[in-house]
Amino acid sequence: MAIDRRHFLIGTAMTLASAQASHAFAGVLDDEQFGITSGDLIAACRRPDGTYSVVILSVDGSILRELPLEGRGHDIALNQAGGEAVVFARRPGSFALAFDIHGRREPVLFTTPANRHFYGHGTFSRDGRLLYATEHDNGTRAGVIGVYDASGGYRRIGEFPTYGVGPHEAILLADGKTLAVANGGIETHVEPGMTGREKLNVETMQPSLAFVDSSSGRLISQHMQSDGLHKLSIRHLAQDASGAIWFGCQWEGAAGGTPELIGCAGIDTPLRIIEPADPMGARLAGYIGSVAISGDGRLIAASAPRAGRIVYVDTQRRAIVGETLLMDSCAIIAASEKSFAMTSGMGIVQVDAPDHTHLSTMTFPGRSFDNHVRMII
């Protein structure tokens, strides 16, 4: 059962699942004070007691709603118009939890078929009726997009290939029909004695960015990393106002040879890694954990949790224009035209602008926020 702020305020001597108790005290509490509004955030996290959940929280430090998860979550697909969210298990988990952000309906827990697992990401169709999730085919070890009927209890109704191995984030482009899929290129496998996270093909991996027609599964175009960068795994995606798709990478090669990690491409435009005047790849510890586009569509924020940095890229100049230092920070999302909300594994929710304007910080002590965050608009 969901734990929302109202239940939490009621006190904790009762069990969290005690609906009877919540009704008994509902009259004492003002539920309207904790309604979900525009600007609130949704994120998966580890709770102080070591269990996992997905929370809706406000930047003023209030947890507005909380739903326990059976394992560690990762990203959230958000159907803004329908008020529906789906949190995906972290790879190689196989569960996902769909819930109404206002708590008007019972959450729906659904899973992949037995020979598939999620990669932690997914996206809704524009009309909110379908959910596309990146998945692993444990038989062929290829990437697939699982298609789920959001209007029918999240029944899996089909799948199509991602045209690569180890897909991670998939986003629906502004045209409302094309999926951009980051094929990370890293082969994994789930079998007894393995965690499903072991990297099996680093020497031969071949990452790519694929553009797929979401209605037919047809491959529209695909860009491969160059041979010299075949260990540069493409993981996270965002589209800017001009239509370009920006990606953040993770380097699987030797630390001494860490290349730049952020680039852009288009359906008909090959991958292009930006080369700042001051090399950044090693300073970012070879690892981008999340990317997000600003509200005005002009700035990309890319988080580097291993370096405790978030860098900002001007998409028109293709230049780094600022950075924020935040230990163990990963999740990032636009908070306004030119500012970003970010969370960290140390329980921090912060709002910053690339010009070093620090707008707010709140700490949720003992809580560790996971790699991705979404904002309710």
Add this chain to the structure above:
Amino acid sequence: MKHAIARYFVMAMVCAGFGLFCAAGAAPVAPDFPEINARVIDKYVLPRFTALAATSGRLAASLTRACAGEKGAIKAVDKDYADTVLAWAGVEFLRFGPMSQVGVPERFDFWPDPRGVTQRQVAQLVAKRDASALDPAMLAKKSAAVQGLSALEVLLFDAAHPITGDDDAAKYRCGLARAMAQSTHALAQEVLTDWQGDSGWRQRMVSPQAGDPRYKSAEEPAADFARALITGLQMIQDREIAPMVAAVPSQGKTPRLPFSRSGLSARYVGAGVTSAQDLYETMGLGRNVPADKEWMPRWISAAFERLARDGPAAVEGLGRAKDTAERTRELRMVRFHIEGIRKLVGREIAPLAGLRIGFNELDGD
């Protein structure tokens, strides 16, 4: 002042160069995590929760006397309340063990409270004269916002409605305050109990087992201690320093600080800093750093000393007319020392000790 600014920038450059120090130096001696865990729990954690149980017990007793009309008891209430708040400041950021359980910290003190829930809900209880709230066991089942120290502060520090009045309303408020203190004391005792015994948190953290869902290795409790230290300092930054910084440009604006109604905000900041420093020193993380990093523990110790002095002073300076620029500089220095300690412990000292305290930085996606 010129000297202070120069020092600020020198230290800023030092902090910016932390990364450069990572590459140099010999591998440190691996710490004895089981020994550290036992030491932290026995010499740092348990004495502080014992103190919280003792002060809250005295508070409940003095409130009982005050409600019975004993002359002079209200003076003892003020002192016992302050002692309890300061004892709480010493443990509030220790969100492991019993304090990791959902709602426990909030029942001790519901803060931050940006929507003013405590004031509103306590007022509702008083208006209704809800008799069930006078029973501490029943109160414990109500909203976290009507339990604990901030709720108690609403009742104890209301000059217009003293709890010592003879009318029924005052008697109800006194009874409610007594129930709040008794409930807080009972919670502190529960926390102490939860640390004890073969299946208690002390045993789980000192002797982790592979089958324990929370602590499987001795490194994990030690990482929790380091994480608590870092987030504890961040809480002081967010909840006390940042509101003061935000209030500086608006002359006359009073920042919303914890325990401002009782006038304890400055001492509360000081008690939190002192406890964080005690945790750092009890862990002994800075003992085995390589020679090229020996300046780090020295800098951290000096920064803690500065914070223990400057943090409370910043709160005490709130009511005094002061040059805005100077006040901004003072607050920035406080923030700088908090950030400096956090970064050195999180990025250097803890990793050097073999602690992995990150969540996203470890094996992300």
